[in-house]
Every structure is written in structure tokens, then in C-alpha cells.
Amino acid sequence: MTTKRQLTDDEQRAWRAYIAMQHTLSRHLQQHMQREFGLSGSDFEILVTLSEADGRRMRAADLGAATQWEKSRLSHHLTRMAARGLIRREPGEGRYPDIVLTDTGLATLQECAPVNAARVRELFVDVVGPDRLETLRGIADDVVAAVEEHRNTDCPLPR
Template identity: 90%
Template sequence: MATKRMLTDDEQRAWRAYIAMQHTLDRHLQQHMQREFGLSGADFEILVTLSEADATRMRVAELGAATQWEKSRLSHHLTRMAARGLIRREPGDGRYPDVVLTDAGLAALEECAPPNAARVRELFIDVIGRDRLETLRGIADDVVAAVEEHRTTDCALRG
């Protein structure tokens, strides 16, 4: 296990600034998505993930891995999305059904994605700028790699 160390004042301020930025931006984008298109951030995540999958379908386990959602959360959310006609479950190769993006789900995504991308550009991309954007991407890649390494080595959440 990693040595337990407190954050310095500068590290704490940087961490809290990151959390505030992430939380504020995420909430703001989700509020627009909900108000303008009747979609939650979770709906959008599922729709995008399915739209990028082969034949716009995935096994439930693959979708869970891609979203990093717990099985029960995913199951409940898919039930709500299916009731709204955004996705459907179809028999798959294995024990569990495949999740398939419906025409209505694709239409909802095609309607909300451009305004969402414009807001991401306005509130994130343009604010950061080209030079800092590449630095941020590198930082994000490094942090994700560190988390994945932790998951495979000494993480209490394994198994």
C-alpha cells in the first residue's frame, strides 16, 4: 500500500480546484442536457458508448466495463432507457442480452450532441487553449494509467 501522506497546502488547493472545475462543468453540461433534451448525463454516456460500438450494440458486461458502472446501477438505468425507447435488449451470444441503440436513441444523440459539443468547446476547449490542451491530455492519460496500474496491483477493490 502507498505511504499515507497528507497533501501540502499547494497540492490541496490544486486538487480542490480540479474537483470544483470538474464538478461545476459536469453539472452545468448535464443541466443543459436535461433541460433542453430530456436526457441525463448517464443517458448520454450510454448513448455515446453504444453509438461507438460495432453495430451499435454491446453485451451488458462490455457496456458495464466501458462505463465502469456497477451491475445493478447499469441494469436499472437500462430498464429506464428501454422504457423510453432509447435502447432495447436483444438475445446475445451469451447468457445476458445485448444492449442495442434504437433509432430513437440515435436520433436523441444526434440532436443533443452538437449543442453539447459546442458548450464543451466554449467552456473547456477554448478556455484551455491549444497549448495547454495537449498538456492536459498528457496529464489525463498519465492519471488514467496510474489508476489502471493501481487496480491491477494493490487495489482493495480487486476481485
């Protein structure tokens, strides 16, 4: 394990600013999605993930891996989405069902995605600007790679 070190005051301020930005922006976007389209952020994540999959379908286990959700959380959420007609379960190969994006789910996504994208542009992309956006993308890629490296080496959490 890495030597435990306290964060400096500057590091602490940067970390807290990042958390505040991420939390505030994420909550704000989710509140709009809920109010305007009746979708939670989790609903949107599932709809987007399925819309990008071959045939708009994925094995439940693969969907869980893509979203990094625990099996029980995914199962309960998919049950609620199926009841609303956004997705359906179909028999798949092996023991896991396929999760399929329905026409209703796709139509819902096609209605809300452009509105969400415009809001992301207004509140994030345009605020950050092209130069800082490229820097941020590089930073995000590096952080994700560091987390993946940690998961694959000395992380005690189950995969």
C-alpha cells in the same frame, strides 16, 4: 500500500481546484442536457458508448465494463432507457443480453451531441487553449494509467 502523506497546501489547492472545475463543468453540462433534451449525463454516456460500438450494440457486461458501472446500476438505468425507447435488449451470445441503440436513441444523440460539443468547446476547449489542452491531455492519460496500474496491482476493490 504507498506511504500515507498529507497534501501540501499547494497540492490541496490544486486538487480542490480540479474537483471544483470538474464538478461545476459536469453539472452545468448535465443541467443543459436535461433541460434541453430530457437526457441525464448517464443517458448520454450510454448513448455515446453504444453509438461508437460495432453495429450500435454491446453485450451488457461489456457496456458495464466500458462505463465502469456496477451491474445493478446499469440494469436499472437500461430499464428506464428502454422504457423511453432509447435502447432495447436483445438476446445475445451467452447469458448476457445485447444492448442495442435504437433509431430513436441515435436520433436523440444526433440532436443533442452537437449542442453539447459546442458548449464543451465554449466552456472548456476555448478557455484552456491549444497548448494547455495538449498538456492536460497528457496529464489525464498519466492519471488514468496510474489508476489502472493501481487496480491491476494492489487495489483491494473488486474489479
